[in-house]
Amino acid sequence: MPVRGKIGVIGGGISGLAAAYRLAKNGHDVVLWERNTVLGGQAAAFPVAGSELEFFYHHLFTSDADIQDLMEELGIADELLWLDSSVGFFADGKIYPLQGATDLLQLDFIPLHDRIRIGLATLYLQKKTDWREFEQISAADWLRTAVGERAFDRVFGAQLRAKFGPRYDQVAMVWFWNKIHLRTQSRKSPLQREKLGYIRGSWNTLINRLGDAIGERGGRVEIGVGTESIAQAEDRSWIVQTSRGQTVQCDALVATTPSPILLKLVPNLPEWYKEKLTSAVYQGAVAMILRMNQPLTDIYWLNIGDPSIPFTGVIEHTNFIDPENYQGNHFLYISKYLDQDHPYLTMSEDDLFAEYAPYLQRINPAFSPDWVRERWVFRERAAQPIITLNYSQHVPEHRTPLHGLYLANSAQIYPEDRGTNYSIRIGNKVATIVQNDLDHGYLSVTRDSR
Ligand SMILES: Cc1cc2nc3c(=O)[nH]c(=O)nc-3n(C[C@H](O)[C@H](O)[C@H](O)COP(=O)(O)OP(=O)(O)OC[C@H]3O[C@@H](n4cnc5c(N)ncnc54)[C@H](O)[C@@H]3O)c2cc1C
Incomplete structure (x- = not known):
């Protein structure tokens, strides 16, 4: 008993x-x-x-089995939707779509030789199932060796710095491997579009x-x-x-x-x-949500690879979930990961928007603050534990x-x-x-x- x-x-x-x-x-x-x-x-x-x-x-990945099992057990499995995702990378004033492995070859802000090295490294990480060998090496060291300094600096390093700031070189390769590995599992083949999960009604x-x-x-x-x-x-x-x-x-x-x-x-x-x-040291996160009368881009998940832009990514929720679910409104998150003493953790919403707006214009030159009908800011100090060696x-x-x-x-x-x-x-x-x-x-x- x-x-x-x-x-x-x-x-x-x-x-x-x-x-x-x-x-x-x-x-x-x-x-x-x-x-x-x-x-x-x-x-x-x-x-x-x-x-x-x-x-x-x-969103969810197809490998997220525990949440699917629980939703089944609770009788709400039908509320889980699997939808096409679209990923992009913003660099040199341009959005590069990254829907499948072949898109890596289009990253023309680095030489073709570097793009091939990135493609090969990604393929290797997708196939690798044992994470233990990635425990003792930093993502920065492993990736620099795999793709070379220039490609690291413009692509992988840019993403690591955007998420982890000055601590980017402390992040273990396990963390990075896991990101690549998960995204692969959400595609049926490297050439196919990724499917991501969302729960109907949030x-x-x-x-x-x-x-x-x-x-x-x-x-x-x-x-x-x-x-x-x-x-x-x-x-x-x-x-x-x-x-x-x-x-x-x-x-x-x-x-x-x-x-x-x-x-x-x-x-x-x-x-x-x-x-x-x-x-366990945590990165904080600040998310500004904009309710807009039109989309900024046609991409759901836009990684920012331009170090002069003060945010980590732009996530256009309504490029993933149909705006009809929100009375035709377009919702966009401006995401920023940061250290615990970063001013954005306490800055007023107005000041933060004033800081971000010119960079939204850089992503889409037609963007005007008039497009924004409403905005919110949410902050979380324990957003992401930093996975160290x-x-x-x-x-x-x-x-x-x-x-x-x-x-x-x-x-x-x-x-x-x-x-x-x-x-x-x-x-x-x-x-x-x-x-x-x-x-x-x-x-x-x-x-x-x-
Ligand atoms: C920017 C961002 C994007 C994310 N994107 C995704 C995603 O796409 N997919 C995904 O699956 N996950 C995502 N996550 C992660 C996910 O939301 C979290 O990992 C998960 O929700 C953490 O749940 P938790 O219960 O462990 O912690 P928390 O959500 O932090 O819950 C802890 C709770 O404890 C409460 N609490 C604290 N102190 C006390 C106290 N003294 N007394 C009572 N209550 C207290 C807090 O108020 C809080 O509600 C994201 C997180 C962030 C920040």
Whole structure:
């Protein structure tokens, strides 16, 4: 007979929702606290133009099996759409379409010899399935050797710098390999167009269904309630103080916050575990969303390869999802990854738009700020853990050294890159670990069990 306990989940992003759903399904008495006024964390969406749109652009790859399985289980598999994507690269004032491997040969801002080297390196990375040899070498070093300094500087290096800024040369080749490998799996052949997944009505369709499913199994989801402090009682249960002034006692806690927040909540973690938590350095992200009366380009995902442009990419959502879903409006994200002290993390929306507008004109000279009907800015400090050399040795364990305290966050996703599919995977995994610990008596039930 499986043992049941009272389990608290801190954070209502995808990891927390997945963990809480599994635990509630196993019959535990679950309470989830989300400090924001909406569920979903980085994948959350807000109402726009008769539909909903993510704060930060989202899509899925065909290899994202965990999210597909969960949607099937929740009865919403039909809401997953697989659509043609279109990718481009902006350099030397021109958009280069990158739909298939042969498009690499059209990158005429570098000599043909360099384009062939890029094509061969990409092909090699697509075929490679063992990531371990990429753990000990930086992406910059591997790619420089593979394609030469000039091609690296103009193409791969430009992308690495745009995403990781001054830390670009610390990123392990595993991270880059994974990007190429995933995109290949989303194509049936290197010459075919890539298919990407989107959830009809936004990621909120999944988020709301998960929230409901937790409730249907007797769990409680508390939105707008932060976990202010947690402390271990003498009987090794956990005492949680919430921002609403409640005190809640739990047999176990699953934290799904970014690592720096866990460090603040639990300052007495053993040093060796703290070191693992602090070794995960995050890039932040700022997304400006523009609602426009016409498209900027005909590309969904435009990588910026021009170092004078202050953003990382332009993602035109309505070149992926038909504008008819948004009452004919066109939605575009201007994406920027940045360091924690970058001014864009605090700059006003007006100033940020004034900074970006001339560069939108560079991408499409006809662009006029009059095209913009509405705009929003969303910022996230823990957007992308930087995968450094030998990262496997730094990944913090889900079972923390403190009895009954567990962690599931994006710094534990490896060798894959973070994403909602893997947040579901680690949410499922941490729920299984908690159940095993209860069943084997490593975790004791002190009170409130059903
Ligand atoms: C710009 C950008 C683009 C992305 N694109 C994609 C994409 O295309 N496809 C994809 O699959 N993924 C994408 N992702 C990644 C994906 O959204 C995340 O990896 C995933 O949503 C992380 O989920 P999580 O639950 O682990 O963390 P989070 O979403 O960060 O959730 C953690 C939650 O904990 C809450 N919290 C923090 N402290 C407390 C506290 N003290 N008490 C209570 N609650 C607390 C937070 O409010 C938050 O809701 C993107 C992310 C960004 C930033």
